[in-house]
Amino acid sequence: MNQESANPLDNLQLISINEMIDSVAGRQLKDFGKVNTEIKPDGTLITNCDRWSDQFIINGISEITNNQEGILSEEGSKILPTTNAFWVVDPLDGTTNFAAGIPHWGISIARFRDGEPETAFLDIPVLKKRILAIRGKGVWINGQSIKSKRNLHSQSQCVSLCSRSINILQKKPHERFPGKIRLLGVSSLNMSSVALGQTFGALEASPKIWDIAAAWLILTELNCIIKWLDINPKNVKPGEDLSSRNFPLVTAISSDHLEQLIPWSNILMEYIYPQINLNL
Structure with a gap:
């Protein structure tokens, strides 16, 4: 992997990821409480919205990183990538709530470098709340910084x-x-x-x-x-x-x-x- 792909995300990449999450959150809000569920082999639930969200996020990350960084996701590959920088995705955390019309679920995306999360996004569509964390720099909710204490x-x-x-x-x-x-x-x-x-x-x-x-x-x-x-x-x-x-x-x-x-x-x-x- 080239050195550029292992650098921290730049502002343009952060903007692209936020736009990607906007699209996923919009689709999930439209489907909220209106989808049928299936049972996966591990006993957990899945919907077509989970699958769509997962693929949309994977495609978006691949484009943003020029296919240089591995991706592990709940609905995709669960093999820990071998690239120094990689992503871990839960496209719809809380499928049972989502399918039942209970307004508590989230979109969880984290980029790892050197084995630890470096940048994290946690979006709660119903609350219109997006949390961004960057290692060593802090945490923001909807763009507003939160003090560490x-x-x-x-x-x-x-x-x-x-x-x-x-x-x-x-x-x-x-x-x-x-x-x-x-x-x-x-x-x-x-x-x-x-x-x-x-x-x-x-x-x-x-x-x-x-x-x-x-x-x-x-x-x-x-x-x-x-x-x-x-x-x-x-x-x-x-x-x-x-x-x-x-x-x-x-x-x-x-x-x-x-x-x-x-x-x-x-x-x-x-x-x-x-x-x-x-x-x-």
């Missing part, structure tokens, strides 16, 4: 759980959970809610790389803490098939808040991944 001033008492992690409550029926539970049904929105101060923490039991790619950078740029409960995604190898690889995690706005959730993350891992020897 904003999330720490949150007085939220809420914690986001995924549908699988809710089972931890059955393991400690007589112990009070340290927050008010929220389930959005969308991994990227669960995680980004911590970065935006809407919740003080989140537990994700079985997210895939495309679920976490954009939110990962948003969290780190806003000084949130992510504790990977199994493998750190920075350690996966180029050419690895990530279709079945989960990246369980707990994230929080501070180390003190993280400590409140660690005992519950231990239960989560013991319940779902009993074969893993935890040292948390």
Whole structure:
């Protein structure tokens, strides 16, 4: 791969990506709640809008990067690209909500360099909210910069759980959970809610790389803490098939808040991944 393709994205490329996301968000809003679903082999849902969005984004990225950067997507290739710079795409995170007419879903796109996300886009079409994160430069919502300490001033008492992690409550029926539970049904929105101060923490039991790619950078740029409960995604190898690889995690706005959730993350891992020897 030539050196130019491994440079940070320039302003023209950023504009092109935003225009691409505008087109995808527009199509999704038209189809919202009006599409039929199918069940994929892994048991998750898919719609024709997922497929269209995925292909449109892949084509757009390929054009913007002159086919020089690999792409991993939920509905396409799930092999980690071997190029130094590559993209991870979830064209419609929250298909179940989308198909059911529940207004919580997102478009998640992240460009990686040297194994970590460098630029991330998370669009929430119904809310007309687009989050952009650039490594070392910060986070913007609809073009307005967010200060890195904003999330720490949150007085939220809420914690986001995924549908699988809710089972931890059955393991400690007589112990009070340290927050008010929220389930959005969308991994990227669960995680980004911590970065935006809407919740003080989140537990994700079985997210895939495309679920976490954009939110990962948003969290780190806003000084949130992510504790990977199994493998750190920075350690996966180029050419690895990530279709079945989960990246369980707990994230929080501070180390003190993280400590409140660690005992519950231990239960989560013991319940779902009993074969893993935890040292948390």
